[in-house]
Amino acid sequence: MPLLVFEDIWKSYQVGPTVLDVLKGISITVEKGELLAIVGPSGCGKSTLMNIIGLLDKPSSGSYHIEGEKIGYDDDRILSSIRNKNIGFVFQQYYLLPRLNALDNVGLPLAYRNVPKTEIADRSMEYLKRVEMQDRAYHKPDEMSGGQQQRVAIARALVGKPTLILADEPTGALDSSTGQDIMNLFTKINEEEGVTVIIITHDLKIAAQCRRSLKMIDGRICE
Amino acid sequence: MILGANLKEALTSLTTAKQRTILALIGIVIGIGSVIGMISIGAIVQNEALKQFKEMGIDIITVRQDSGNTGKGGSFRLDTIRELPLHVKDVKEVAPYINSSVSYGQGRKTEGIEMMGVTETFFRINKLRIKEGRQITDLDENRYFCVIGNGAANILRKFGIAQPMGSQVALGQRIYTVIGVIDKVPEGGGMRPYGLNNAAIIHISTAKRTFQSPDINVFLARVGTEQKSAQLKQSIGDYFTFKARGLRVNVQTAEELIEKMQAQMRLFTLLLGAIGSIALIVGGIGVMNVMLISVTERRKEIGIRRALGAQQSDIQSQFIIESVMLCLVGGLIGIILGTFVSYLFAYFTKWEFVVSYMAIILGFGVATAVGVFFGYYPARTASRMDPIKALRS
Numbered sequence: 001m002p003l004l005v006f007e008d009i010w011k012s013y014q015v016g017p018t019v020l021d022v023l024k025g026i027s028i029t030v031e032k033g034e035l036l037a038i039v040g041p042s043g044c045g046k047s048t049l050m051n052i053i054g055l056l057d058k059p060s061s062g063s064y065h066i067e068g069e070k071i072g073y074d075d076d077r078i079l080s081s082i083r084n085k086n087i088g089f090v091f092q093q094y095y096l097l098p099r100l101n102a103l104d105n106v107g108l109p110l111a112y113r114n115v116p117k118t119e120i121a122d123r124s125m126e127y128l129k130r131v132e133m134q135d136r137a138y139h140k141p142d143e144m145s146g147g148q149q150q151r152v153a154i155a156r157a158l159v160g161k162p163t164l165i166l167a168d169e170p171t172g173a174l175d176s177s178t179g180q181d182i183m184n185l186f187t188k189i190n191e192e193e194g195v196t197v198i199i200i201t202h203d204l205k206i207a208a209q210c211r212r213s214l215k216m217i218d219g220r221i222c223e
Numbered sequence: 224m225i226l227g228a229n230l231k232e233a234l235t236s237l238t239t240a241k242q243r244t245i246l247a248l249i250g251i252v253i254g255i256g257s258v259i260g261m262i263s264i265g266a267i268v269q270n271e272a273l274k275q276f277k278e279m280g281i282d283i284i285t286v287r288q289d290s291g292n293t294g295k296g297g298s299f300r301l302d303t304i305r306e307l308p309l310h311v312k313d314v315k316e317v318a319p320y321i322n323s324s325v326s327y328g329q330g331r332k333t334e335g336i337e338m339m340g341v342t343e344t345f346f347r348i349n350k351l352r353i354k355e356g357r358q359i360t361d362l363d364e365n366r367y368f369c370v371i372g373n374g375a376a377n378i379l380r381k382f383g384i385a386q387p388m389g390s391q392v393a394l395g396q397r398i399y400t401v402i403g404v405i406d407k408v409p410e411g412g413g414m415r416p417y418g419l420n421n422a423a424i425i426h427i428s429t430a431k432r433t434f435q436s437p438d439i440n441v442f443l444a445r446v447g448t449e450q451k452s453a454q455l456k457q458s459i460g461d462y463f464t465f466k467a468r469g470l471r472v473n474v475q476t477a478e479e480l481i482e483k484m485q486a487q488m489r490l491f492t493l494l495l496g497a498i499g500s501i502a503l504i505v506g507g508i509g510v511m512n513v514m515l516i517s518v519t520e521r522r523k524e525i526g527i528r529r530a531l532g533a534q535q536s537d538i539q540s541q542f543i544i545e546s547v548m549l550c551l552v553g554g555l556i557g558i559i560l561g562t563f564v565s566y567l568f569a570y571f572t573k574w575e576f577v578v579s580y581m582a583i584i585l586g587f588g589v590a591t592a593v594g595v596f597f598g599y600y601p602a603r604t605a606s607r608m609d610p611i612k613a614l615r616s
């Protein structure tokens with residue numbers, strides 16, 4: 001059974017008197033364990049697509065199945081719970097909470113699952129080690145470099161053992177060598193843990209390292 | 224989400240936005256502080272008043288001649304009062320008294336002393352304790368002997384009489400010999416006549432000869448419990464109507480006085496409670512305002528938390544906990560402040576300081592309620608935010 005099935009997904013915005021179609025009938029299937037890149041020019045709708053995949057946003061029409069289950073959009077509790085347990089997000093701007101240290105940031109997804117405190121700390125530390133950030137565990141985000149923050153963000157995405165990692169331009173704010181380190185991390189996660197990873201990127205060098213890449217132009221997937 | 228983690232986060236978020244937090248706290252501190260202060264002061268006043276009743280016993284009544292609005296009523300005759308226990312068997316003892324204020328001292332600096340003319344029973348009924356010497360007895364009839372209160376003794380010392388006991392003092396153009404000093408008694412509220420501490424107590428017969436207005440208008444009595452108070456009042460009223468040609472009397476029992484005082488206290492508490500509530504509402508609106516600003520400023524954080532899988536209810540409880548914590552901190556400061564104010568009150572009135580635990584529990588309860596009530600709307604706004612819009616902000 002495929003992990004994700006998108007069938008004819010549309011997303012439109014009402015902007016003043018006109019309707020703006022951002023996604024124009026997207027159909028994709030993603031198998032478990034894939035390392036997939038989505039590339040395309042700015043404004044073509046990549047982030048919009050990712051938000052829909054990640055259940056942060058809902059499509060205007062079309063159907064979406066995760067592991068064979070059709071997503072209904074009327075119960076926010078179910079959507080939140082799927083985000084919490086099955087999906088890990090990595091954003092271009094890292095989005096760590098500035099007041100929490102690295103360890104507490106990593107532990108956040110578990111905190112929303114009623115995992116006991118000591119176990120949260122243990123597991124968070126384990127994942128910080130995996131991204132080689134254990135010696136920055138008690139640093140606040142503003143005491144870390146961009147690359148380091150992104151590593152912490154990846155640990156946070158992984159700590160809940162999700163089936164899917166969604167990364168929206170994870171290397172976009174980093175220089176090319178740091179970006180490559182981050183990319184290596186994704187490849188490693190994908191290979192070692194079998195986690196499905198979807199990376200949105202501008203960088204063709206990054207896309208080339210993925211086993212499959214989809215090109216998006218103006219709200220459509222071509223080839 | 225685990226409560227502990229939530230509390231810790233609420234604390235850090237409140238301490239990072241210090242200025243705003245302090246501003247919101249002021250309203251709550253004033254609100255809770257005034258409620259607690261008022262209730263505690265009420266408790267001190269009530270405690271003091273009840274203490275006197277407890278000390279004197281509640282079997283004491285005050286009987287006044289009731290001239291009504293006409294102004295020219297009669298007054299009691301001493302023998303009529305003294306014979307009352309013979310006719311109304313529930314009246315065990317009577318203590319008529321008359322009083323008159325005189326000023327003591329020479330030249331510019333004078334102090335007021337309350338002269339009281341009494342009978343032997345007065346000391347027993349008022350439970351006055353003799354510190355030095357002896358009390359006035361009925362054998363002191365027409366003699367210029369006085370027993371002075373603790374305060375009066377201090378006044379004498381101030382005027383150079385190092386040993387008031389046994390000294391000769393000039394009061395109202397007569398010279399009296401001090402034959403006794405009584406212990407300090409609590410003032411105000413009870414059945415005891417006012418001014419006992421600053422009094423010079425003499426025999427009633429001496430008083431009738433020397434006072435400008437020697438009329439007896441009031442007496443205290445100790446009563447038994449055989450009769451209901453209404454019946455007792457009736458019997459006493461009938462006695463004077465018969466014996467003193469229609470003299471009307473007003474009988475006040477200790478119970479009635481306590482009840483009246485408690486009713487007054489309730490009114491006082493209610494009034495002050497209302498003032499405190501207004502302060503609390505103002506404070507609560509301040510908290511709501513601060514929480515709304517906090518929600519707007521932390522939209523991105525809310526978006527991130529939602530992306531990581533926080534339920535709407537998690538976000539809501541996070542902000543409610545924060546607002547409750549804010550109010551509890553304000554409440555704690557308010558409770559400390561209010562208790563301190565009531566301590567000062569007790570200190571300056573020289574009354575016993577009592578901590579009203581009820582008020583403290585109420586303070587924390589009210590603070591929590593204000594936090595939940597005024598935090599609810601901002602927290603709900605936060606929880607209903609669209610995750611995408613929140614993330615983009």
Ligand SMILES: Nc1ncnc2c1ncn2[C@@H]1O[C@H](COP(=O)(O)OP(=O)(O)OP(=O)(O)O)[C@@H](O)[C@H]1O
Nearest residue numbers: 013014015020022041042043044045046047048049
């Ligand atoms: N809430 C909205 N209302 C109206 N238009 C929107 C809204 N959100 C996104 N859009 C539009 O949808 C289009 C796609 O936006 P999106 O963020 O998905 O692009 P993107 O491919 O991720 O671009 P980039 O590479 O620059 O991140 C844009 O033209 C944007 O203006």
Ligand SMILES: [Mg+2]
Nearest residue numbers: 046047048168
């Ligand atoms: Mg984008």
